[in-house]
Every structure is written in structure tokens, then in C-alpha cells.
Amino acid sequence: MQIIEMKAIRSIYYTHKRFLLRNPTRLSVSLSFLSRHFHSSNARLALNSPETDGTHETHRVWTAFEPLTGELYTSSSSRESSNQYDESGSEDGANADFETEGTYGKAKSANLSDGEKAQKGFSDFNNRSRYSSNENADEMSRKKAFSGNELVFGDIVGNKKKGKGKVRWVCEYCGYSDGQWWGVCRSCDNSGTMRRFSEVETKNRGLEFSETVVRSWLPKDAGDVEPVRLVDVTRGIKKMDYRIPLSGPFGNEVARVLGGGLVPGSLVLIGGDPGVGKSTLLLQVAALIAEGHGLGQPACVVYVSGEESVEQISSRADRMKIGANELYLYSGTDIEDILVKIRPRSPRAVVVDSIQTVYLKEVIGSAGGLSQVRECTSALLRFAKKTNIPVLLAGHVTKTGEIAGPRVLEHIVDAVLYLEGEKCSSHRLLRPVKNRFGSTDELGVFEMSQLGLQAVSNPSEMFLSDQNSDSEFLAGLAVAVIMDGSRAFLIEIQALCVSSSTVSRHVNGIQASRADMIISVLAKQAGLKIQENAVFLNVVSGVSLTETAGDLAVAASICSSFLEFPIPSGVAFIGEIGLGGELRMVSRMDKRVSTVAKLGYKKCIVPMIAEKSLATLDFGKMEIIGCKDLKGVINTVFTKY
The missing domain is CATH 3.40.50.300 (P-loop containing nucleotide triphosphate hydrolases)
Incomplete structure (x- = not known):
């Protein structure tokens, strides 16, 4: 029996040697392939290990490792026990049919020499390895056992973790990384220093992590939360x-x-x-x-x-x-x-x-x-x-x-x-x-x-400039009251009318379309001939006037500069101007007028309808003057004084 076993080892050894020479890409696999990746449960060779199940047939089982796919392949074949060894003591595999049957096909050879049969077996093994790489992973994992001539595929321990990832090439000399291999490092120009690394993405566990960290702050029974009545929530809590x-x-x-x-x-x-x-x-x-x-x-x-x-x-x-x-x-x-x-x-x-x-x-x-x-x-x-x-x-x-x-x-x-x-x-x-x-x-x-x-x-006067003039009158300057949130602010609007200028109109801090409308209404409804003059408008302190409550102050400043009649200090203007020259109500009129009164202003020009609603409020010594339209404002401000 020892002679038969020695012949089998010699046959497999020379066949594997020829297999390595014909496949130079696998020369890195050492000749310890036989001792490392062929195994049996007893002392006999895995290729020649008969196991009897009580019938007239014996089962041969062998397992091999494919280095390219990184998987273990286990195969079994059955033959009659009477044909296991011939009378001359030669191996059955040398005289009988070598038969291998698997999932992807069946290979048979008869009357072949030991080396040819073994080489045929390695060829079938390579074909299975090539097909197995395309097999569904779930289908492969379900094949846990074998019976008869079925092939069993399994992952070897230490196989590469499956998952999405990016490949990076990193220079081991300077640390430069790139998404593809260039042969030489594009940073330090050294060749042979680029090494391949795979970046495997991990699952986003931000929510799970934050819950784990916060849980350490809570008492042990914090998870036992029950619905609570509204009156019980606020009971015992001070306002x-x-x-x-x-x-x-x-x-x-x-x-x-x-x-x-x-x-x-x-x-x-x-x-x-x-x-x-x-x-x-x-x-x-x-x-x-x-x-x-x-x-x-x-x-x-x-x-x-x-x-x-x-x-x-x-x-x-x-x-x-x-x-x-x-x-x-x-x-x-x-x-x-x-x-x-x-x-x-x-x-x-x-x-x-x-x-x-x-x-x-x-x-x-x-x-x-x-x-x-x-x-x-x-x-x-x-x-x-x-x-x-x-x-x-x-x-x-x-x-x-x-x-x-x-x-x-x-x-x-x-x-x-x-x-x-x-x-x-x-x-x-x-x-x-x-x-x-x-x-x-x-x-x-x-x-x-x-x-x-x-x-x-006092934020209400933060946008007001210091009036350093010796006179208490300033031509072309009017004060408007605007709201920002719940706060009322007083801003100054300046106007300049010039009879001869290369620029017809220029505004700063006011919507150009709104300024054009106010100038047109003054010309049409108030009778001011300002079409031939160049008008310059400016809001002091760089504030942008966006609400319509400042329309009356813009019109008053233009009239003051055009008529060359200064507006007395201590007068504020609140109101919106319509296309007919009428004055319209704006929101939060009481808040605006109250702010003007707190700053010590003497008079406040408002629409006529607002004067009636503000009559019941106490604003101290400040006088509220209601006007119906622009003509009434001009007669009140520029003729009465």
C-alpha cells in the first residue's frame, strides 16, 4: 500500500509543477500547496481517502484553495469499493475512469496516463474557479454541504471584506496620494514608491452614537417614559x-x-x-x-x-x-x-x-x-x-x-x-x-x-446726524419714522434740487422707482415744476428705506430744497403717498408717534385719518397735525411757519 501512495504523491507533484510552469502568473504560490491546501480527516492522503457509508460505494473528498478567488473548493466522488485497488497494487486513478462532476459541467477522461489525468483534473479545477467568481454570493453561501459529486464553494478565513470603497495610491516616501497609479510619485518624482490602499466606507452611525453619548447623562430608568398630563408637567415648577x-x-x-x-x-x-x-x-x-x-x-x-x-x-x-x-x-x-x-x-x-x-x-x-x-x-x-x-x-x-x-x-x-x-x-x-x-x-x-x-x-435716534448749524432750520432735510420689528427708528432724508446738472436724477438708500413716483406726483398733483431740475436723494447713515411710511418725508425734503424753504427742527413726517397725492395710513401709527414724542419732537405730520385714531392717546406736549393730501402738507409746513 505504501508503493501505491508514493506513486500518487509523485503523480500529483509533477503535474502541479507543470501546472505552475504553464501558468506563470501563479508562480508566487509555493510548492507547499499540496501540504497546506489538501487535507483529510485521517492519516491517509486526501486524494486517496476512502470513507465507507455501509454500502458498496466509497466517497472520496478533497478540498483545494484557489489563490485568485480566495475561496475553498470541496469535491467528492463515489466509486465502488471493489474497484478501489487492483490486483497489481496500482492506484485506481491510473486504470479506471477519472470522473469529476460539478455544478457547471462534467469532465470525463478514460485510458489516460497518471500525469494527463491529473492535469485534466487541474484544468477542470481552473474552469470552476473562473465560473465561481460570477456566481451569486447568496447562492454560494447556501451550499453548506455536499452529496455525491456536488461542488461546495465557501469563503476562506481572512478574505477581503466586501463593500464599497475607493482605491488610493500613496507614496511611502513623501505621503502624496492620488486616485490612480502613475508609476512615479508626482510630488517627489521617486519611482516604485506608490503603494495601493483601499478606503472602505463605514456606515453612518451619527444618530446611534449621539444617543449613546447622551444616554450616559440620564438616569438608568430614563427609558421608561410614560405620557404625562399637562397639569402634572408644570406642577411644582416656578414660573x-x-x-x-x-x-x-x-x-x-x-x-x-x-x-x-x-x-x-x-x-x-x-x-x-x-x-x-x-x-x-x-x-x-x-x-x-x-x-x-x-x-x-x-x-x-x-x-x-x-x-x-x-x-x-x-x-x-x-x-x-x-x-x-x-x-x-x-x-x-x-x-x-x-x-x-x-x-x-x-x-x-x-x-x-x-x-x-x-x-x-x-x-x-x-x-x-x-x-x-x-x-x-x-x-x-x-x-x-x-x-x-x-x-x-x-x-x-x-x-x-x-x-x-x-x-x-x-x-x-x-x-x-x-x-x-x-x-x-x-x-x-x-x-x-x-x-x-x-x-x-x-x-x-x-x-x-x-x-x-x-x-x-436710545436706538430711535441712532441714525440721526448732529445738527451743528447755527440756524434751527435746515433746507432739504426731513425726518421719517420707520419700523424694524417692534422698534421705531427716526432717519433723516436729504434732498437737493439743482437747476442745471448733467445728471437728471440720483438716489441713494431709496428705491429708484419709488422716488420717480413721488417726484411725478409732486409735479402733477402739487403743481411743482421740478421736471427741469436734477433731484438728488440720500438717506443719512447708509440706511435703506424700504417701507412706504417714509414717502411723506421724501416729498417734504424735495419741496424744502425746491422752494428753498427750510423745515423747522422738531418736525417729523409719517405717511404714505398715493398717485392722487392723497396721504394714506400706515401700520403701527401709535408706536411711531409715541417714539417721536419720547425724543422731544414738537410736531408730527400724519394723514388726516390717523389724527382721529390718535386723538385719544396722550403724547405729552407734542402736537399732531393731520393733512389730507400733499397740497395740505405744503400749506401747513411751508406757509404757516
């Missing part, structure tokens, strides 16, 4: 606990925009142009909460910055004279790290500056990308709602003035505030665009100074 108060002139101005204070568990997004003062505003709000003037005692607040180091933030706080002991600074961009580090502090509020710099490691994409911004905001929202800790975010804006990132970002947060301001002006306006806990008609007015943002004590 003052609904808001975190912000004290002082600055705090009152911010609280006005937020609807009365900062709501616990809310997510507030503050946007604005670079350099407008978002970080300054957030640092001042954090200092107010940390000092705890409205709460009676200091409270911990964590200020997280992904753009500045703690030394830079401390330098800015020192310049602004901020010295709150419970204000903690942290510089980081990893959301997981941020939530883990602030957990031991149990802060009253958290500030993140900015949302475009933080990221989640489990989310694909770089910081500031659409997916990162959306998932980070969602994670912070769940953190705020489940821990009742308010979170304030700073957000950059695009060239069009909108918050950078996906539009859904503004739908996720509870409040969106925009900090606006011109580069040539020190004034800043904090305007709410969305507020789930208050009105969006409020407006905060600040002035940027060396100590940070300061609340403007």
Missing part, C-alpha cells in the same frame, strides 16, 4: 424657572430678542458675517450666566471653541473685563470628546463656537460638510432636550447671507438669531428669524466698543 434671566442693559437687550430670557434645554443658533461679533456676543452671554446675577448664585458655563485656543479666548475676555470664576474654557472639535469632558461639570449652559468646526467621528465627511453639520446639530439638540441644558451655537453665513450648511439646520434648532452690522458702522442689530419661545418682531441694538457689545440706550 421663574421657565427662563434663565440675563441681567444688565446688555442682558436685557439679548433677553428681549430671545423672548424674555434663555429657555432651559433650548438650542439657539447665532449667525452673522465674519468679524461682526458673534464670538464676542456669545462670550458675554456666557459670562452673564456664569456670574448668576439673575439666579442669585454663580453657575457653571462651558465655552467650547473650535477656532481659538483657550489662551486666545482668555485674552479677549481680559480685554472685555470679564472675570467670571465659573466660566470654563475648552478648545476642541470632537463632539464625543466635548460631551465627555463637560459631563463632570454639569453646566448651566454650553456654548459651541462654531458648529462648522465640530465633527462626529462616526459620520463620513470633514468638519463643515453637509452631513457633519446636520448630524452634529442633531446630536447637540438631543443632548439639550434630554439634559435640560441650553446650548448656544455660532454659525457662519454664506455669500448670500444665509447660515452655511444645509437648510434643514435652521429647522432643527429652536431659535435662529442674525447679528447684522456694517463695516463702516459700530452699531450691531440682533434680529430673530425663528423663535419657538417668543416673537420674531423684536430687535436688539448694540454698539461695538473696546469692552465688547454695549446696549444702545
Whole structure:
């Protein structure tokens, strides 16, 4: 029997050697192929291992590894046990038919030599390997067992992970990466240094991760939540606990925009142009909460910055004279790290500056990308709602003035505030665009100074220029009252009529079509012959006049310059002009007139219908004069005085 086994080994050895020579691409496979990838359950050779199942047939089983596909192939064949060995002691495989039957075909050979038969078997093996690469993976995984002559395909341990991924070529000398192979590195010009790497994309687990992190803040039975009656929700809660108060002139101005204070568990997004003062505003709000003037005692607040180091933030706080002991600074961009580090502090509020710099490691994409911004905001929202800790975010804006990132970002947060301001002006306006806990008609007015943002004590006169003239009359100057949110502002409108000029008309801060209409109505309905004159209109302080309440002030300034009759100081104009020259009512007339009265104006020109509605209100010593049309305004202002 030993002679038969030696013949079988010799036959397979020489056949495998010829197989390697005919397939030079597989020369990297060592000759240990036989000892490593042919196996049997007993001491006999796998190719010659008979297993009897009690019948007259024996089953031969062998398993081989295909290096190109990385799979194991297991095959079995059956023959009668009486033909297993012949009388001369030669192997059955040398004299009997070599028969292999599988899924993709059947190969038979008869009366062949040992080497030819073995070579035929390797050829069939290669054909199966080529076909198996196109077989459905699910169909392959279902073939767990074999019977008779069926082939079984299986994945070998250590096979490459299946999934989508990108291939990158990275230079091992300088680290340059490229999407394709060039032979030489395009950065350092070294050849043979490009190595192939595969980037396998991972599943986006941002929601799962954020839930896991936030869950560590909650008690163990937090998942057992049941519906609660409305009266039980507010029972035992003081009304003052609904808001975190912000004290002082600055705090009152911010609280006005937020609807009365900062709501616990809310997510507030503050946007604005670079350099407008978002970080300054957030640092001042954090200092107010940390000092705890409205709460009676200091409270911990964590200020997280992904753009500045703690030394830079401390330098800015020192310049602004901020010295709150419970204000903690942290510089980081990893959301997981941020939530883990602030957990031991149990802060009253958290500030993140900015949302475009933080990221989640489990989310694909770089910081500031659409997916990162959306998932980070969602994670912070769940953190705020489940821990009742308010979170304030700073957000950059695009060239069009909108918050950078996906539009859904503004739908996720509870409040969106925009900090606006011109580069040539020190004034800043904090305007709410969305507020789930208050009105969006409020407006905060600040002035940027060396100590940070300061609340403007009298915003109504911030757009009024200083009248340094010796006379109390200024020709071509009229005061209009406009509304921005719930705030009333007084602005100055200047007009200049020139009889000879190369430019027929020029306006600044007023809609050109609106100015043309007012000039045409003055010429047609008031009888002023101003068609031959060049008219220049300007709004002081660079403000844009967009509402129709300033029509009467524009017409009064043009009449003053054309008639060369100055309008007395202390007179304001409120009203809309129709095409027939009539004066029309505008909204919030009582609010506008009340603001004029607080600033000490003597007279206010309004439409006739508004005079009747304002007669019941007390405006002090200010006189309200009602006019029906433009002719009445001219007779009242330019002839009575």
C-alpha cells in the first residue's frame, strides 16, 4: 500500500509543477500547496481517502484553495469499493475512469496516463474557479454541504471584506496620494514608491452614537417614559424657572430678542458675517450666566471653541473685563470628546463656537460638510432636550447671507438669531428669524466698543446726524419714522434740487422707482415744476428705506430744497403717498408717534385719518397735525411757519 501512495504523491507533484510552469502568473504560490491546501480527516492522503457509508460505494473528498478567488473548493466522488485497488497494487486513478462532476459541467477522461489525468483534473479545477467568481454570493453561501459529486464553494478565513470603497495610491516616501497609479510619485518624482490602499466606507452611525453619548447623562430608568398630563408637567415648577434671566442693559437687550430670557434645554443658533461679533456676543452671554446675577448664585458655563485656543479666548475676555470664576474654557472639535469632558461639570449652559468646526467621528465627511453639520446639530439638540441644558451655537453665513450648511439646520434648532452690522458702522442689530419661545418682531441694538457689545440706550435716534448749524432750520432735510420689528427708528432724508446738472436724477438708500413716483406726483398733483431740475436723494447713515411710511418725508425734503424753504427742527413726517397725492395710513401709527414724542419732537405730520385714531392717546406736549393730501402738507409746513 505504501508503493501505491508514493506513486500518487509523485503523480500529483509533477503535474502541479507543470501546472505552475504553464501558468506563470501563479508562480508566487509555493510548492507547499499540496501540504497546506489538501487535507483529510485521517492519516491517509486526501486524494486517496476512502470513507465507507455501509454500502458498496466509497466517497472520496478533497478540498483545494484557489489563490485568485480566495475561496475553498470541496469535491467528492463515489466509486465502488471493489474497484478501489487492483490486483497489481496500482492506484485506481491510473486504470479506471477519472470522473469529476460539478455544478457547471462534467469532465470525463478514460485510458489516460497518471500525469494527463491529473492535469485534466487541474484544468477542470481552473474552469470552476473562473465560473465561481460570477456566481451569486447568496447562492454560494447556501451550499453548506455536499452529496455525491456536488461542488461546495465557501469563503476562506481572512478574505477581503466586501463593500464599497475607493482605491488610493500613496507614496511611502513623501505621503502624496492620488486616485490612480502613475508609476512615479508626482510630488517627489521617486519611482516604485506608490503603494495601493483601499478606503472602505463605514456606515453612518451619527444618530446611534449621539444617543449613546447622551444616554450616559440620564438616569438608568430614563427609558421608561410614560405620557404625562399637562397639569402634572408644570406642577411644582416656578414660573421663574421657565427662563434663565440675563441681567444688565446688555442682558436685557439679548433677553428681549430671545423672548424674555434663555429657555432651559433650548438650542439657539447665532449667525452673522465674519468679524461682526458673534464670538464676542456669545462670550458675554456666557459670562452673564456664569456670574448668576439673575439666579442669585454663580453657575457653571462651558465655552467650547473650535477656532481659538483657550489662551486666545482668555485674552479677549481680559480685554472685555470679564472675570467670571465659573466660566470654563475648552478648545476642541470632537463632539464625543466635548460631551465627555463637560459631563463632570454639569453646566448651566454650553456654548459651541462654531458648529462648522465640530465633527462626529462616526459620520463620513470633514468638519463643515453637509452631513457633519446636520448630524452634529442633531446630536447637540438631543443632548439639550434630554439634559435640560441650553446650548448656544455660532454659525457662519454664506455669500448670500444665509447660515452655511444645509437648510434643514435652521429647522432643527429652536431659535435662529442674525447679528447684522456694517463695516463702516459700530452699531450691531440682533434680529430673530425663528423663535419657538417668543416673537420674531423684536430687535436688539448694540454698539461695538473696546469692552465688547454695549446696549444702545436710545436706538430711535441712532441714525440721526448732529445738527451743528447755527440756524434751527435746515433746507432739504426731513425726518421719517420707520419700523424694524417692534422698534421705531427716526432717519433723516436729504434732498437737493439743482437747476442745471448733467445728471437728471440720483438716489441713494431709496428705491429708484419709488422716488420717480413721488417726484411725478409732486409735479402733477402739487403743481411743482421740478421736471427741469436734477433731484438728488440720500438717506443719512447708509440706511435703506424700504417701507412706504417714509414717502411723506421724501416729498417734504424735495419741496424744502425746491422752494428753498427750510423745515423747522422738531418736525417729523409719517405717511404714505398715493398717485392722487392723497396721504394714506400706515401700520403701527401709535408706536411711531409715541417714539417721536419720547425724543422731544414738537410736531408730527400724519394723514388726516390717523389724527382721529390718535386723538385719544396722550403724547405729552407734542402736537399732531393731520393733512389730507400733499397740497395740505405744503400749506401747513411751508406757509404757516
